[in-house]
Amino acid sequence: MSPDVDLTTPPPGPHPLRERLLAADCRLFEAVAARRWPGGDPLLPLLSRAANHGVLWFAAAASLAATKSPRARRAAVRGVASLALASATINTLGKRSVRRPRPVLDPVPAVRRLKRQPITTSFPSGHSASAAAFAAGVALESRGWGAAVAPLAAAVAVSRVYTGVHFPSDVLAGAALGAGAAFAVRGLVPTRDALPTPGRPQQDAPALPDGTGLVVVVNKGAATSDRVRDLQDALPGAETVECEPSEVPAELQRAAARARVLGVCGGDGTVNAAAGVALRNDLPLAVLPGGTLNHFALDLGVEDAQDTVGALQRGEAVRVDVGRFSSGATHGCFLNTCSLGVYPELVRERERWSHRIGGWPAGVLAALRVLRADRHPLSVELGGTTRPLWLLFAGNGTYHHMGLAPGRRYDLADGRLDVRVVHGGRRPAVRLLAAAVAGPLTRSPAHAAVAVRRLRLDCVAPGTPLAYDGEVTDVQGEVTLDKLPQALTVYRPLST
Template identity: 80%
Template sequence: MTPDVDLTVRPPGPHLLRDRLLAADCRLFEAAAARHWPGCDRLLPRLSRSANHGALWLATATALAASRTPRSRRAAARGLASLALASATINTLGKRSVRRPRPILDPVPLIRQLARQPITTSFPSGHAASAAAFATGVALESRGWGAAIAPLAAAVALSRVYTGVHFPSDILAGAALGAGAAYAVRGLVPTRDQLPASGRPRVDAPALPEGEGLVMVANTGAGTPDRVNELRDALPHAEIVECEPPDIRGELEKAATRARVLGVCGGDGTVNTAAEVALRHGLPLAVLPGGTLNHFAQDLGVEGERDLIRALQQGDAVRVDVGRFSSGATQGIFLNTCSLGVYPELVRERERWSPRIGGWPAGVLGALRVLRADHHPLRAELGGRTHPLWLLFAGNGTYHRVGLAPARRFDLSDGRLDVRVVHGGRRPAVRLLAAAFAGPLTRSPAHAAVRTRRLRLAGVAPGTLLAYDGEVTEVEGEVTLRKMPKALTVYHPFPLH
């Protein structure tokens, strides 16, 4: 009798499956070695060497940052942070977990081989991980720049097989790890697209497809000719007035008498002046960032001329809160922050040095000089009691920390002043730094934070400095800070659908 024959098809065992994958990997490597692409025998090895130690991506990030747009700077920073995480993971875990030897170079033409062969293990590819991490990180912040960098990243990854230093599976694993590192960084520090919208639902504002009715006053001291020229090209019927800083207020007042929409191009101080004029004349405001920091425009979602042009052409606008301070005959508004204590002294130091060394270096130098100087805390009556204060900060809207990134506002019309206080003490630098790292709405013996609609200080000494939106004035006696809810209409780009 013939015994039964088992005809069941069983899947290959794990060892057999692994052997088949390794064999397929070797065949792909040999096929790549046998392949000849015109012009690549010299180009790809050079490209591979240029990516050693992340040098290629550091240079690319420097070029991105040099474009001076906020999105490009964020893309460069996110790309480098993603690359750093990927490299750390590869060097501490990846290379030590799978000790795979490098491919045998016999099938690879000598002209392609690198002069210095890597001595680390083959799996996974560090170059592919760095390339994918940088490109993915950039793309998460800016799709345009990501699309431009992706072919370069792919070429670097391909060069590692073409030069014979990696198997194809090493490249795939490295690229997957690099992309994962970029998404891990996004989990720690969300991209701007993930953050809540900064404005309330839209309000009625004139739609200006050709710019007719817009009078834009541009501060030439901010160095913004390129942005103004692009605005002029896109909105040919707009009137653009370029003037020096001392003439800003006068030109804004004259522009308000003939404008349907008042526009301003400059830094936060210039925008503050324009907002005051727009409020007095009942005009909507169009803000084109042109300064060093541009806090209001950034929180509003206007990063450059294209954002503003789209909002003006479509008539997209929101209503935002305005802060107001008063002290006797001295009064004014603030769109970002208002502060007393050591910060106004920092602003004065920054303004003193910025014409010589630039805005950012002047800010760092000013902070160092203020923290090292021998200061006495401000004394003011707050809530019926006299307190020594190193700093009183009031934000027009609540400031939030975004992962590890600096604070920003999600809502410019929340009806609240974000008040932070650093109490007086013997070591102001330590207390100020502790308050900065502690984040919003914290309480401790050194610092505190509350949200309120109105704040009154009494007993402020004559000559006390008050800083608002980068400007400085003197106050004394009683100082009142309050909110003007949804007082100003500002053009705001809404997401494209």
Template identity: 70%
Template sequence: MTPDVDLTLPVPGPHRVRRALLSLDSDLFEFAAERRWPGAGPVLPRLSRSANHGMLWLAVATAMAAGRTPRARRAAARGMASLGLASLTINTVGKRSVRRPRPGLDAVPLSRRLKRQPITTSFPSGHAASAAAFATGVALESPGWGAVVAPVAFSVAMSRVYTGVHFPSDVLAGAALGAGAAFAVRGLVPPPVTAAPATGPGCAAPALADGAGLVLVADTDTGGADRVRAVREALPGAEVVTCPPWEVRTALEKAAARARVLGVCGDDGTVNAAAGIALRHGLPLAVLPGGSPGRFAQDLGLTRAGDLVGAVRRGEATRVDVGRFRSGDREGVFLNSCGLGVHPDLVRERDRWSEWVGEWPAGMLAALRVLRAGHRPMTARVNGRERPLWLLSAENGAHERTGIAAGHRLDLADGLLDVRVVHGGSQPSGRLLAAAAAGRLSRSPVHAAVRTDRLRLSDVEPGTLLAHDGEVTEVSGEVTLDKLPGALTVYRPLPVN
């Protein structure tokens, strides 16, 4: 009797698979080395050298930002943020995890070789990671710019095989890591989306047909001169005061003493100052969006001068909650958010750069610098329980969230603080990214999210910084965050039923 024949193929062991893949990698490298690449000789080695230390991508980002279109600037900033995260990961984890030697250069023509050979390990390719991270980050913000940058990024990645400094698998792994870094940055800071204005109860406010009784204070450093001009023309009875940022608070105090309606044009910090003054004087607030409308103006649905002009003429307004913090003899308000831990460092770094590159790119640069800096977690008792914290952020009102950054506000008068906490640990960067990856999940081992109307912290170390709507102050001991429900009347166009 003929025995049964086993027709199944033997399953290769993991070591055989690894050897087969390495052999294929070497064969592909030698094939690329022996192949003639028409037109590549004068271009690829120079392109490879120009990408050292990310200099090529910095130059591209600078050129994009010089166009001064908001989307191009956001794309440039997102590309550089993605590149920064990819480089950080490569240098701290990637190069140390697989110590693979560089390929031999015998098969590579002398004309292709770099004058200075890299001395780091081969896997993964840092140049490919940076190129893919930048191109993917740009494309996630602006597909048009992504299409422009992608061929350059592909050429940089291929140049590493062409010049003989990387195996093909090094390049593929680096590109995958770079693209992953771009998506991680998107999770941390989602692209802006067009959303319906936040809801809020309508209320009556003075209807100023020609603007008489409105005193508008405009910060000259935040743009919006064309919008201020439009208000002058549409509301000839309004008084407009323009001043530099260091004089805004004094101008607002003087304006509040003679106004029926206090108006402000500036960034979120300027609007925050006006809100506090309007509260003390019992005045309604008129917010004119500046050159780049802030979060509060966007949530109100105020993106053009005409939005505010129409609301002022018709007396359309809403009542909004105001967040409040108290610590000893210090007290302040916030319309958007306040935070402790690395949050104030993000604010300070952002303010250092915002004048030069704009608010959103400055925020991305600030995040990179803070993630790379050495920090230790703050310690405090949160509602009676001692915790080490990297970050505590309280938003004024519930927000839609994708990652640890606040998204669109849902309601301007819901009586809630939207609190996000990143617990203390060994490295802030890993924990912040883990919190971002958790997305809409309310809890994870490294972060938590809760909505409440009051939060009390005690045993806060002296000199701890608290940031509120772009302003920074020192707190210590006990810090209380709560709400002033419906405390402020703000002009906004009411929705048409």
């Protein structure tokens, strides 16, 4: 026998603290089993089963998305993403790390027990992780919707103990992991309140408590009727003028003649037209998003009628830059983007089909048709050198990269044009995708991105299409892009 072995030292026994915690866990489980909760027997087992495979939460996400509120839709997407991460973590690491057996069902009344008992290990609770992840994800994006979802998530977590399939500590650990997954998703894709504070300068604007002095031109082809009703209910003194898309420019001009504040409800093209009228008449602009795409409103921080109404009532506004393009007698402004190359062709192709099959399907079809067509790159003279380009994109302000396309702007008054070009080559689709993945302020043989205050292009072929805020016009010869710094006053809730 080795002399190094000390027979007088007893082998290590169970850890006292761990044993006390496990004993307390079992006592709490038995206390829940022994107590009869009013309404719990029919409801909690049903909730527990409904949450199998995340079905309950996918249904909740669909219900949020059906509200058509941008904030609710983002909350639904964030909730599902958080659930997916939590579920993947539990199933790959959690269940395999601590192989704890399920509780003994003897203390649990038969009426509460699930018809199909789970066969996986008990720690941690996957149902609780999914519930907490979804609820926390929704709450991080929208506190109001998070408060609505939280009681349901808590009930699902409690049901796992009530039906006897988990110890209380399994549920607590699962909930902690689920909440952690939601915060991890926020770390990868920040919520709007976690993004950098916009550097937009504040501007004094008329406060309209009941809307008197506000004239809102509503594009009937793009507007969302419930948002218009919400604005009318909150601002009874406001005047609303509904018109067909072709009548919008004339109605905007007439509205500007009698308005103290010019309002507009529609998509980016309609807002662009209103911005031009507001600039010419030195009027502040109030934007109510109502189209398929509302990039300017969302980057401004205006998502629905509540945001617009609150800013108008309190007189909260900011100054924003306005981009300009000119080519001979052709000129205009843009609040979002201006582009040459394949994108204007895509816009025209989309407009040909949108009234037949809808906006999003038409966009997909247009992209396929444009990128598959046998075409040559655009030829322009830039800085004294003739260059073939598949695409030239100029953003009114720096777009920050989020995904496969320019994402959103933090600052609408930074004085910069975010210019990106995709150089000509044999495979435009591959080059366009590579440029989108690379993001802003990069250079490669296929694409480049820079921030400038002014850009001049020469030798542009006659009839070359130029797209601006979803509209298309033709240019030729010299094309100049520049900025009007902080030229437009727009209402925006400053607390957003």
